Amino acid sequence: xxxxxELIEIGRYNKPHGVAGEISATIDVDINTLRDLSxxxxxxxxxxxxxxxxxxxPKTQETVLLTIDGIENEKDVSRLVNHAIYALKRDYQRxxxxxxxxxxxxxxxxxxxLRGIDGQRVGEIIDVDEQTENAIFIVDCDDRELLVPAxxxxxxxxxxxxxxxxxxxxxxxxxxxx
Numbered sequence: 001x002x003x004x005x006e007l008i009e010i011g012r013y014n015k016p017h018g019v020a021g022e023i024s025a026t027i028d029v030d031i032n033t034l035r036d037l038s039x040x041x042x043x044x045x046x047x048x049x050x051x052x053x054x055x056x057x058p059k060t061q062e063t064v065l066l067t068i069d070g071i072e073n074e075k076d077v078s079r080l081v082n083h084a085i086y087a088l089k090r091d092y093q094r095x096x097x098x099x100x101x102x103x104x105x106x107x108x109x110x111x112x113x114l115r116g117i118d119g120q121r122v123g124e125i126i127d128v129d130e131q132t133e134n135a136i137f138i139v140d141c142d143d144r145e146l147l148v149p150a151x152x153x154x155x156x157x158x159x160x161x162x163x164x165x166x167x168x169x170x171x172x173x174x175x176x177x178x
Contacts, residue, residue, distance in 0.1 A: 002048040007041055007086035008108050010034075014063070016077040022067050023077045024059060025085060028105060031058055040068075041086040044079065048086070106135050106150050109158070109165055114139050114148070117156055117168045122146065125165070146174060 011027035027034055039050040052069040059065050071077055089108065106128040114122040114137070123141030128150060135150040148154075148169065158165040 002041055002050065002088070004048065005111050006089055007048065008089050008105065009084050010040075010087045010105075011085040013042070013080040013083050013085060015081055016074045017059075017065050019074045020067075021072040021074070021077055022065050023071070023080055024063055024065055026062050027064055027085065029087075031056060031064060034064065036091075037087050038091050039088070040066075041088065042080060042083040043086075044083070051080075106130065106137075109137070109150075112158065112163045112165045115164060115166045117166060119166075122148075122167075122169070122174065141174075148173070 010029050011025050014024040014026060016022070017024050035053070035056055037053075039052050041048050041050050043049075051071070054067040054069055056067075057065050068080075071080070109125050110127060112125045114125055116122055123139040123146060125137050126140045126145075127138040129136045129138060129147075137148045137150045139146040139148055148167065154167045154169065156166045156168050
């Protein structure tokens with residue numbers, strides 16, 4: 001069974017394209033990354049269901065046209081319309097695996113343990129606020145929420161296997177949230 005914390009949102013299904021089971025989708029990843037995924041996952045009636053892509057072609061810079069195994073007509077496609085598209089975190093690989101967040105969408109780090117440069121646990125990243133000019137990690141720390149700038153300059157390293165991120169947090173930053 002696929003659990004939500006194993007997933008990262010990468011787009012949304014739009015509308016049927018034609019009558020032969022093709023659907024348009026807006027995606028946040030490049031088409032080559034999309035093609036490399038083992039499956040796409042969507043929440044169907046509260047269950048995370050994997051879908052296997054048969055073909056993928058670009059429509060616009062942000063939109064692709066997909067044919068999916070088992071989705072063969074407009075009726076089948078209609079059950080996916082407006083559903084979020086997720087990828088398995090373990091499949092989601094980017095070109096850059098160095099010690100910064102380049103190449104990873106910020107919500108990839110939800111569920112990671114945040115540590116200071118001294119190795120001390122700060123808390124767990126529970127959400128990302130990208131509505132402001134500068135994105136912010138929302139961190140659960142002892143029953144309070146800390147707001148931490150989600151910037152590459154502060155990220156020292158992260159471990160994808162252990163789900164740990166180390167940040168060089170400015171002195172006093174954690175006290176601002178009290």
